Amino acid sequence: MIKLSVVGIFADLDEDALGDVERHINRKTYAAGTQIIEPEADSSDVYLILSGRVRIVNYSLSGREITLEEIGAGGCVGQLSAIDGEPRSACVFAVSNTDVGILSPSNFEKVVKSHPSVAWNVITELARIVRTSTRRIVDVSTLGANERVIAEILRRAQKVCDSDGAAILAPVPVHSEVAGRVSTSRETVARVMGSLARKGLVTKEDNGLHVPDVRRLEEFLSESIH
Template sequence: MPCCWPTASGWRRRRWPPGGGRRRTPERRPGSEASPSLVNSRHQKAWGRLRRARGSLLSGQPLSKAPGSVWGPGADAGPAATPQTPLSGAHPVIEAASLDSIELLAPLTADQRASLAKQCSWRHFHPQEQVIDRASDSRDVCFIVEGRVRVVNYSLSGREVTFDDVEAGGYLGELSAIDGEARSASIVALSEVMVAFMSPRLFQQVVTQNPTIAWGVMTRLASIVRSATGRIMDLSTLGANNRVHAELLRLAKPNLKGDNTAAISPIPIHSDIAARVSTTRETVARVLGDLSRDKLVIRQDNSLLVRDFARLEEMVEEVRGD
């Protein structure tokens, strides 16, 4: 076997043994160098992909330099814009609206609520957007002015655990505003949502100066503790089927009528019930099918009608042993 062979640029030594020895840099053939225009084109395409990816991650659209918009990290807002730290992506700052629909602030006068509204940061969120991330550093209190949100958490495997749904007029995030600790859960928008973010210092000032509001906060915290205690007991003592029964009982109880019926509206989604009671959608579907065959629940328009509330309550209490 020859030790070298001819190439376009001359004789090259063969590596011996094959595949061994020091690796030599291949000789570049004349005219094979990349032209400057080709390199620039590649760089421009790479930078374009990076810019599009950054815009998609922040807001789903390329970043805009419109005055008043919330900018992502490293963006040059220019002298006309006011940089702000977004809580979840880039959302336009909305002009101050009214806090009159917030039940907690009802004891205040209209002028006091208007003054607080001007000191809040207002933002709008679309369905399935994250309002607050559990890993965020914010400690603001969220007042849900319009829409509906869900308090959720996720396991390491990605399984969703649902804690509660909060309608317009409610509020969230008071735990972090009170003790300064990290968030205990995330908040996700279920519909078009308008949120007023109040700083921890302002919230503490409002609570300490208004005993009625302070009592309302304590009442809500007490209800959270009771609800958590009940869920812990259900998870410890009830099977998956019985936990679904208990969740249906909880959803139907606020709409209980004198004829022993209760309507759950809108019809709950199987995955939502499963996330609340730590089971699977298949289990929820099977339990609802059994209840339907027993004529205990029926579908009526856009609601689920519990035809015998007392019987459903008895089924749950028998297993609980109360």
Template sequence: MPIAIEVAASIPLFKDFDEASLAKVAGLMSSRTYLSHDIVMRKGEQAENLAFLLNGKLQVVDLSEEGREIGIHFILPGAYFGELSVIDGQPRSASVVSVKLSEVAFLPSTHARELIFHHPLVAKRLMTHFAQIVRAASSQRTLLSIPNAFQRVFAQLQTFVKDSKEGQVIEGLPKQHEIAIMVNTSRETVSRAIHTLMKLNIVEKQGTVLIVKQPERLKQAATVGVDETSLKK
């Protein structure tokens, strides 16, 4: 199904496009609906399209040789994906599956490359996004170099901390098994690490939000660990 100009206009990568450019790109795209658990993109395949999530939620699934899941990355509405293969012509680096009913729009690779390399606004947006990915990968690499699993969990929690009216908080904390995958440890270790922080009154759970009551001690926990002997069992 071709997509409407208004839909193309809602895609951030095309923000500030004039009417003619929007009409052109919308005319080149097509959309498709995926049910939960459908495979949208398959690792190893050749790239035929640059993809955009119009609505729903997708997950990037990358597995190790032995089938363990590596990293956790979701695709949210408005985002483009599959750009690596469109750019370098190499096979897809990971699979993408739908987490719930999702609508995805596709722009054929030839047109996508034309747009990416010849349109300064698009080039700038893609490269700024790449710069963010490279910086994030580098931070995660630093985090994974921490030998102690508890400290890795604490350091990962620190990356989620945001300032709010109530002080420092973590909203939308990922699930324990998701954090476990991010920091190379078991779900049980994540559970024990978070409970240790709660027992030490460094964080407090209020509904779905984690309040960081002692930000300095969380920072210290991430860099030098916690002294568990101070815990009364």
């Protein structure tokens, strides 16, 4: 059985405290492609990702799918509705076979109030969500579609940049997934990626998408904006 210690909000709990949390949790496995949370649903359970990966999406008025985030083992989803009691604001799918621990809203409240470190970690996670949302709003408001694609690749590269200033994005970013994250079309992503490849700013290799000079990609984005 996968231990709850893999979940980030429980990172500071000792074995006794984890045992206490475990008593409040129901475990479930979702097959890849299964919808875990429906938008506007009244349920307010919190889902702790023990293994696998989930994708959080929303839909524009025209029906276009917008990827808000992908979360792997250690993350959690659904905490907003558990906190404020409002309907779900997004849809969550299992990207791969995914094991979750499920906390009802009342049990989530008990755990948060009983363990101050969990409360602080939840606050930290909510702050991260706000920052991510703010960045996306700024990007959509100030950048064109091409620049948003480049900015997304740059952000991913900066997270895994090595000491030589290069990065490998593994696996290669899926065009439809990138398009969903930056609110554009898959065709636009393909066109931009092709342009970056021709300029030598990215190359597709067996182990992923290679960004040979992250700083150069950043400078290219800056030049494109101005």
